[in-house]
Amino acid sequence: MTMRRPLIAGNWKMHKxxxxxxxxxxxxxxxxxxxxxxxILIVPPFTSLDRAGKLLKGKSLLLGAQDMHYEAEGAFTGxxxxxxxxxxxxxxxxxxxxxxxxxxxxxxxxxxxxLNAALRDGLRPILCVGETLSEHDRVEEKITxxxxxxxxxIDEHALAEMTIAYEPIWAIGTGKTATPEVAQxxxxxxxxxxxxHYDNATAQATRILYGGSVKPANAASLLAQRDIDGALVxxxxxxxxxxxxxxxxxxxx
Ligand code: PEP
Numbered sequence: 520m521t522m523r524r525p526l527i528a529g530n531w532k533m534h535k536x537x538x539x540x541x542x543x544x545x546x547x548x549x550x551x552x553x554x555x556x557x558x559i560l561i562v563p564p565f566t567s568l569d570r571a572g573k574l575l576k577g578k579s580l581l582l583g584a585q586d587m588h589y590e591a592e593g594a595f596t597g598x599x600x601x602x603x604x605x606x607x608x609x610x611x612x613x614x615x616x617x618x619x620x621x622x623x624x625x626x627x628x629x630x631x632x633x634l635n636a637a638l639r640d641g642l643r644p645i646l647c648v649g650e651t652l653s654e655h656d657r658v659e660e661k662i663t664x665x666x667x668x669x670x671x672x673i674d675e676h677a678l679a680e681m682t683i684a685y686e687p688i689w690a691i692g693t694g695k696t697a698t699p700e701v702a703q704x705x706x707x708x709x710x711x712x713x714x715x716h717y718d719n720a721t722a723q724a725t726r727i728l729y730g731g732s733v734k735p736a737n738a739a740s741l742l743a744q745r746d747i748d749g750a751l752v753x754x755x756x757x758x759x760x761x762x763x764x765x766x767x768x769x770x771x772x
């Protein structure tokens with residue numbers, strides 16, 4: 520029996536106004552019975568968080584943000600701090616999503632500062648790691664380098680508060696999913712890395728998700744893998760019914 524609680528997280532990226540967010544939440548909650556065995560999380564854009572937080576108060580659907588700044592406050596035009604996110608009702612934050620790394624210049628030292636700040640300020644980070652298509656033949660080297668640099672300053676207690684998401688960049692938004700076997704192999708390699716850099720108990724306690732074109736049709740076979748503790752879902756999380764079907768696939772494991 521695993522002690523890890525599955526998590527299904529929906530990253531909406533730059534989609535949905537506050538009104539569209541409300542419509543999704545109302546529809547999704549009408550499908551969802553009180554959920555305790557697995558955690559379910561939506562990650563809307565910043566402008567929807569306050570409204571979503573009010574609608575989700577006391578509900579079993581959790582709220583997260585797509586990014587945060589590592590400083591608590593100050594002259595950082597356009598940036599959002601952990602405290603602001605918590606005040607909107609967020610309990611989670613994505614850190615190091617490949618789009619932040621590739622399009623907005625978040626390098627490993629920035630990712631590490633954000634991770635440490637999230638933990639310090641009481642948000643549970645989901646650290647995203649993954650390789651591009653051209654890096655795929657040296658995936659272990661790439662992931663090891665990201666983990667080593669991103670987890671700088673994170674002890675075993677902090678790691679237990681975190682979730683890691685393995686997202687092969689070639690599978691994000693492309694319709695190409697890693698096969699369940701390939702996803703399992705890389706995620707088990709990440710768990711082995713945690714065993715050797717922390718200890719086995721920490722490795723067994725750390726939740727690791729797969730992300731990259733997860734949809735209702737492939738969710739069950741991915742989630743059936745021994746080391747895959749849930750999914751980070753992009754496109755398929757934008758429609759309440761398809762996100763719900765992925766949640767159902769996780770529940771029936
Ligand atoms: C993501 O944004 O993290 C993601 C996995 O996107 P998609 O499911 O659309 O590939």
